[in-house]
Amino acid sequence: MPESNNPPPSRSLPLALKITAVALVATAVVFYKLDPFDPASLPAEELSLAVEAVEKCNGRMLQGAERVGVAELKAPEDFAYDSDLGLVYTGDSDGWLKRVRLNDSAVEKWAFTGGRPLGVALGPDGSVLVADADKGLLKVTKEGVVETLTTEAGGLKFQLTDGVDVADDGTVYFTDASSKYRLHNFIFDMLEGRPLGRLLRYDPTTKTTELLVGDLYFANGVAVAPSQDFVIFCETPLRRCRKYYIAGDRKGSIEKFVDNLPGTPDNIKYDGHGHFWIGLPTEMTSFWYLALKYPVIRKIMAITRRHGWRPNLERNGGAVAVNLEGKQVAWYYDYELSMITTGLKIKNHLYCGSFVFPGILRLNLDRYPARTAGCPWSNSGDL
Template sequence: MRDSDSERRNRTRSSWPFTPFFFFAVVLPVALAALAYQLEPFEPVGLPVQLSRSKVAVPARNEKVRRDVEVVGEGQLAGPEDLVYDAAARVIYTGCEDGWIKRITVNDSVVEDWVNTGGRPLGLVLCQNGDLIVADADKGLLRVTSEKEIELLVDEYEGIKFKITDGVDVAEDGTIYFTDASHKYCVKDSVFDILEGKPNGRFLSYNPTAKKTTLLAQDLYFPNGVAVSPDQHFVVFCESSLARCNKYYIHGSKKGTVDKFCDLPGMPDNIHYDGQGQYWIAMFTAITPELELAFRYPFIRKVMAIVTKYVWNLHIVKDGGVLAVDLEGKPTAHYHDPKLSLTSGIKIGKHLYMGSIFYSFVSRLDTEKYPALSSV
């Protein structure tokens, strides 16, 4: 005997999963997520270039750096972001998230509290007279004398405050080149600048004699580390969000223009010249499949921003390291690791010292004992 239409409808309804558990476990969270997405004012945009996982050809690699490093100052350094070496005093300066600029002795790895800026010191560079120039994310561009006197040089341009004073270097003529990674977001919200995908950054110079600030380039995508070329012909600066390094010409027929300096296997941070023909570019992450997808589709970055803002901090960095490139921008060696995330790297003798905002120590690698080997 056939079932009646009423019986079939009742049987169908009873198979639907609209139980209280299904409502609270599935329907309600999805509805709230959709509502949050619609109400959230954060609106990412498309990037002018697409990030790619294509490997940059590097003739030599060490792909297991974390396995071979020594830990320096563990527990005494809160997020040592950048590193700079004072060869005369045999000490490394580094800026930490608690405002301290600390010194680490190279010989015996003793950590000393040197001076506290009251902000968040990021990029560092030593002047010929011994002064330390500090790109402090919160305070602006600072000068710290050897007597630990702190002087604010500049913290705004044409009325727009620096929100993340970031990378810095000094030319032989005393001109200070630096970046304001974002004039919209502060350092604690820097991830939102990258997720937003808008060019909120600036590259500037400061003449300490004339006390004049000059805007060199704007509409940049989280401009980061800065390094003046040894011939003083151009300045290299990194754009983290686009995973690239540029060069700004300060002399010659191309003065005032910007060209590409080098391709990168990841998102760059600080860059330092070692005085021996090599730039060392730190990368806090490689271009992972997740990042490649997110940077291709703004709606994914909006979801990531909502999760970061209201639920928990996403940490999807992977395979960071330090890339060495020559004066032409050609990669020569890549030191990296799947579980590494770095924001600076400097070469002192046979050792590579590496800092990171994610760690409570500085890493040291003996490059003679653990070299980058030919990848051919």
């Protein structure tokens, strides 16, 4: 056979690849060791992939939903409904508290907080209470005047004022999601895995702020029970909401309200007709479960996020309805939906807000109801 003029294949390439791989691994290890982020172990007994059965579901809610106010609402995080005026109040990412007329979906800029209004609630005097992530607990009068009520408790300033609700007597219950992290880096609170959240109470008569429950894992939504004897508060990474009794024989005690939710809870709203609605930004995926279970994964996530890499891990966002006994009775979601922070039923529509996406998602529940058929689980429900 004639001799080939081609040079023999290089045998040094595999060795070069091995050296490069070893160098990359060594660099990654050094980055990991030197990074100061120090995540903690979450309570193992509180972590689970289990989801409590919900009989009725609508897992394709985007097929029937419409978005209203997309041009005017950049990211409406939470709602407060004034049935007398037919208005929904919502805080937006541009710092405005806005009003949405339900009859024609018109949006009005109403009061500027100068921060990032998150939770909103209607006060008994017609005012609106606002948990502003940057400014603290605010009150907006009927005339649209913004007043700061409180910015700290026990000498510890609020870093991320989050959820709020008001009792019939005017007492305000609210959460500070984290005593360490601000809104722009809130995800690091969950990645760190330490209980840095608080449930608090503001007395408008004495103008004092009281710590009710500390050491909470990203304390989020708040809702006063219609019976006025307990307050519900949600802890996002643990997929649970608990009761804090504010009256009666059990005053000051805490007990379970609902856990093993189908997603991570955000705001919780009472609809005035026997059900609480909980916004679910995402389901608990297997990856998120493993991340919560193993601090090493959360540290890697923190390092990569600081360097600009953020994989899309959220899916099946929506809202779940829970009755007064804490039983999950209907779940509305969609695989393509994420970052839903609020769900609220008003008449025959479900309204959903988001921390990051524009407009309000509106679904006609008569035309697109939750049904037993196609629901992943089976349990008795009443919605």
